[in-house]
Amino acid sequence: MTLAEAPVVVATEPAPAPAAAEPPTQQGIAIICYSGELEKTWAAMILASTSASLGLPTKVFVTFWGLQTFVKSGKRITGQNWMQKMLAMMSRPGIKHRKMSKMNFLGMGPWMMFKLAKQYGVSSPAELLEVAQMMGVEFVPCQMTMDMFGLTRDDLIEGMGEPVGAATYLSYVAEGAAPIFI
Amino acid sequence: MANIVVDAKGLNCPMPIVKTAQAIKALASGQTVEVLATDAGSVKDFAAWSKTTGNELVEQTKDGGVFRFVLRKK
Secondary structure, three states: OOOOOOOOOOOOOOOOOOOOOOOOOOOOEEEEEOOOOHHHHHHHHHHHHHHHHOOOOEEEEEOOHHHHHOEOOOOOOOOOOHHHHHHHHHOOOOHHHOOOOOOOHHHHHHHHHHHHHHHOOOOOHHHHHHHHHHOOOEEEEEHHHHHHHOOOHHHEOOOOOOOEOHHHHHHHHHOOOEEEEO | OOOEEEEEOOOOOOHHHHHHHHHHOOOOOOOEEEEEEOOOOHHHHHHHHHHHHOOEEEEEEEEOOEEEEEEEOO
8 A cells, every 4th residue: 555545534533732841840950070170070060069059950960080080089999800990090089189181290280279279269179069969969970980980889979879871861951951061 | 137147258159159058048038148258250140149049139239349248038
């Protein structure tokens, strides 16, 4: 049967009225914390704490290098196999050990940044993270990154959400949260 | 006279806003918070914060380098 021969369907009942557009259910901000660099970590923590201060429901999906930032400060080597351990060795995890993307100069760059921050009353990423968590920002780790880097939930700081995947993050956005990628 | 005072002098973005948001939680609707800040960006920021949160900016003055904001909780 060709398309032309297909029977014409005659509606016997009036079509139901199209449903009114549903209002977004998930307003607020959905940040992806992807980078583990000091400056970008700083920016993510500023936006997360400020977003909560504006009363916006705020979620931060923590993935790839961003997850290194959320490893407990006491942990030095993480991972199960030698490659995972070596990656952790090459880049020390924890929010207090972020390196700059440019001008790191073996720690001279971050040292000056922290010195300037103190001088100008800028809170550190660690302080902002604490505030953000206190204000109800939800930090959600990426399950795939945890698997790939061999991280366990015990490696991560207290108060993080259940590990999830990209679909969960995108569902926040689909439901109306504004996405920010850092 | 405000119900609560937030001294955010010397603090930079975003701490004056963050401290105010934290302080206002303890207030009842209609009560006020007075914020003192030296961050020049806070003038625009408190206007934006007020607009988004619905907490009304009822007074704004400047004395030397210190900005003073009075906000009423929604």
